[in-house]
Amino acid sequence: MKELRLMKGNEAVAESAIRYGVDGYFGYPITPQSEILEHLMAENPYEKTGMVVLQAESEVASINMVYGGAACGKRVMTTSSSPGISLMQEGLSYIAGAELPCLVVNVVRGGPGLGTIQPSQADYFQTTKGGGHGDYRLITLAPASVQEMYDFVGLGFELAFKYRNPAMILSDGVIGQVMEKVVIDDYKPRWTDEYIKKTFPWATTGKNPNQSHVIVTSLQLDPVKQEQVNLRIQAKYRECEKNDARCELLNCDDAEYVFVAYGSSARICQKAIELGREKGIKIGLVRPITLWPFPTKVLRDMTSKVKGMLSVEMSAGQMVEDVLLATQHKVKVEHFGRFGGMIPTPQEVLEVLETKIIGG
Amino acid sequence: MNESIIKPENLVYRKTPVLTDNVLHYCPGCGHGTVHRIIAEVIEEMGIQETTVGVAPVGCSVLAYNYFEVDMQEAAHGRAPALATAIKRLKPDFHVFTYQGDGDLAAIGTGETIHACNRGENITMIFINNGIYGMTGGQMAPTTLEGMKTSTSPYGRDLRTMGNPLRITEILAQLPGTYYVTRQAVYTPALVRKCKKAIRQGFENQKKQKGTSFIEVVSNCNSGWKMSPVASNKWLEENMLTLYPLGDIKVPTENK
Numbered sequence: 001m002k003e004l005r006l007m008k009g010n011e012a013v014a015e016s017a018i019r020y021g022v023d024g025y026f027g028y029p030i031t032p033q034s035e036i037l038e039h040l041m042a043e044n045p046y047e048k049t050g051m052v053v054l055q056a057e058s059e060v061a062s063i064n065m066v067y068g069g070a071a072c073g074k075r076v077m078t079t080s081s082s083p084g085i086s087l088m089q090e091g092l093s094y095i096a097g098a099e100l101p102c103l104v105v106n107v108v109r110g111g112p113g114l115g116t117i118q119p120s121q122a123d124y125f126q127t128t129k130g131g132g133h134g135d136y137r138l139i140t141l142a143p144a145s146v147q148e149m150y151d152f153v154g155l156g157f158e159l160a161f162k163y164r165n166p167a168m169i170l171s172d173g174v175i176g177q178v179m180e181k182v183v184i185d186d187y188k189p190r191w192t193d194e195y196i197k198k199t200f201p202w203a204t205t206g207k208n209p210n211q212s213h214v215i216v217t218s219l220q221l222d223p224v225k226q227e228q229v230n231l232r233i234q235a236k237y238r239e240c241e242k243n244d245a246r247c248e249l250l251n252c253d254d255a256e257y258v259f260v261a262y263g264s265s266a267r268i269c270q271k272a273i274e275l276g277r278e279k280g281i282k283i284g285l286v287r288p289i290t291l292w293p294f295p296t297k298v299l300r301d302m303t304s305k306v307k308g309m310l311s312v313e314m315s316a317g318q319m320v321e322d323v324l325l326a327t328q329h330k331v332k333v334e335h336f337g338r339f340g341g342m343i344p345t346p347q348e349v350l351e352v353l354e355t356k357i358i359g360g
Numbered sequence: 361m362n363e364s365i366i367k368p369e370n371l372v373y374r375k376t377p378v379l380t381d382n383v384l385h386y387c388p389g390c391g392h393g394t395v396h397r398i399i400a401e402v403i404e405e406m407g408i409q410e411t412t413v414g415v416a417p418v419g420c421s422v423l424a425y426n427y428f429e430v431d432m433q434e435a436a437h438g439r440a441p442a443l444a445t446a447i448k449r450l451k452p453d454f455h456v457f458t459y460q461g462d463g464d465l466a467a468i469g470t471g472e473t474i475h476a477c478n479r480g481e482n483i484t485m486i487f488i489n490n491g492i493y494g495m496t497g498g499q500m501a502p503t504t505l506e507g508m509k510t511s512t513s514p515y516g517r518d519l520r521t522m523g524n525p526l527r528i529t530e531i532l533a534q535l536p537g538t539y540y541v542t543r544q545a546v547y548t549p550a551l552v553r554k555c556k557k558a559i560r561q562g563f564e565n566q567k568k569q570k571g572t573s574f575i576e577v578v579s580n581c582n583s584g585w586k587m588s589p590v591a592s593n594k595w596l597e598e599n600m601l602t603l604y605p606l607g608d609i610k611v612p613t614e615n616k
Binding site: 023024026054056058060061062064067068069071074076094098168193205208213214215216218 | 410
């Protein structure tokens with residue numbers, strides 16, 4: 001039975017993990033996402049579903065615990081915020097290299113360095129271009145509401161297991177901290193060990209008699225074999241780009257101008273669209289839901305229909321590069337951003353559209 | 361050859377099926393192969409081949425996963441105890457071990473080592489201490505002795521500038537989470553048998569759920585130390601054992 005609750009985005013992630021049947025959570029406190037670990041500990045999920053929750057000694061340990069659990073075919077996750085996510089990059093590269101599924105949530109705060117604990121979207125490059133070493137990608141989901149924080153836990157695991165690759169929920173301090181209504185599900189049972197053993201032959205579930213042992217590794221000393229691994233991983237990524245790029249279009253049918261924005265920036269743009277339309281400006285919103293794979297085709301198709309695009313991000317200009325790649329200078333594209341923890345107002349966003357795109 | 365002597369009663373050695381048939385990449389004379397064999401024999405004797413997961417490190421034994429015929433995971437440098445923690449928590453009925461060298465366990469992975477032991481994870485950690493980074497070509501390790509020459513301490517380890525050799529095993533024995541802490545060696549047949557017993561106890565302890573079992577094996581690195589195998593074992597006995605004396609450091613109370 002569905003239930004309606006008022007929750008913080010961070011709490012929604014934790015509650016969703018328990019109810020989705022996640023096997024393990026390993027995390028380390030950091031603002032602005034510590035409510036995830038707090039909520040999990042308070043809910044005592046081991047009693048409810050058998051879900052293991054462990055506060056690790058560091059983000060480095062957390063992501064490597066995730067590696068160990070993922071290699072057993074379990075649904076495991078960690079969460080953190082920007083500086084902690086930086087510490088996890090080595091582990092993420094190993095997880096992608098060993099082709100293991102897992103979920104990581106980044107509730108982004110302002111940087112660089114220790115930065116600020118206020119919201120930001122400045123980890124876009126790190127997440128979508130590969131923050132760790134080597135050729136790999138993270139399947140990246142960008143929630144714009146508390147409901148999506150809840151829903152994307154399940155979606156993230158679904159995509160992670162579909163492609164045997166880490167998935168990242170790239171949230172921000174606004175979506176993590178804001179309270180909204182959320183529809184929550186019933187408890188789903190966790191996968192049984194028998195199901196995992198039968199379904200995931202790549203997992204270390206104990207050696208089968210008469211079969212060779214399972215090795216989970218990202219090491220191939222022979223470059224010929226390592227290139228083959230890379231080719232296989234890249235083929236997977238092309239499939240993912242073809243099948244799983246997602247975005248939402250709002251007010252685009254008659255739009256002459258569009259904002260391109262994700263997460264809490266998309267929410268601000270929704271208000272700016274209202275303000276603009278009151279003034280008679282036909283504005284729409286393209287909201288990428290997956291940041292990788294990026295909804296390139298949607299934006300490319302739109303170049304012949306609109307007069308200009310404004311990429312709105314809480315960063316100094318990161319996603320705008322993907323918008324430019326998608327639109328290939330066939331339409332005017334500009335960037336507007338506040339950063340370092342500052343959040344733009346809808347009025348500010350509309351004003352920039354009017355001066356840089358319409359009047360520019 | 362006279363075929364008639366091939367009889368069960370004449371069998372003096374049989375390779376355990378818990379070791380694969382892959383050719384070991386270790387240098388001739390190195391202790392790794394011996395420790396691999398006795399771990400594999402323990403797994404066979406306990407009948408736990410199908411319920412064991414091992415975690416390999418980064419270092420000389422990075423390819424350990426090719427030799428143990430049990431499910432294996434390869435960890436990032438130093439992180440094996442973190443992987444093992446999650447494996448054991450998610451599969452509590454399994455036997456989980458890490459196999460790590462001194463650079464992996466006592467330098468880059470010190471945090472993971474101490475915290476896994478301090479939480480009392482019910483795992484068995486095998487620590488090969490040869491006082492050097494063998495795989496990368498013989499650099500100074502956290503356990504390198506004072507005055508010992510390595511490629512990054514070419515005039516000998518100078519304690520004033522390079523710090524002191526770390527007796528991590530003694531540190532770990534202080535933690536309430538460790539259940540069994542011992543230091544062994546494998547350079548004589550008698551020591552091999554003793555070490556095997558310790559490893560067996562380390563694996564048996566997992567059934568008791570009372571904390572971490574930690575077995576250090578002081579070993580040689582004849583290549584890195586630039587000695588013959590025999591000379592390196594003699595050097596080990598005369599030099600390494602002063603700072604790293606053999607014997608149990610923390611014994612479960614019921615064994616005392």
